[in-house]
Amino acid sequence: MTAPQAQLSVDLSGLNCPLPILRAKKALADLPSGTVLHLICTDPGTPSDFAAFCEQTGHSLLHQEQADGKFLFWLQRR
Known part of the structure; x- marks a missing residue:
């Protein structure tokens, strides 16, 4: 499956738990419903954090992959 088109990309490289979740939550709060957010994490x-986050918040984890030592996520705001 190819990654969905994102309206915003946030590089969270170098940040450790819980900062990636907190920064993603803040970015999603500023976006309209249906917007796709692309996250780059190390x-x-x-x-597992983003899977649990989406389950708890109702946002959709559309796609995830790992490339070049980075974890890439595409979340859609509910």
């Missing part, structure tokens, strides 16, 4: 805990 913390190896982010795949």
Whole structure:
């Protein structure tokens, strides 16, 4: 599956838990419903963190992948 088109990309490289989730939450709060947010992370805990975050908040985790030591996520705001 190819990654969806994102309206905003945020590089969270170098940040460790809980900062990637907190920064993503802040970015999503400023976006209209239906907007896709692309996140770039280096913390190896982010795949499970973002899965739980989306389950708890109702946002959709549209796609995720790992490339070049980075964890990439595409979230859609509910």
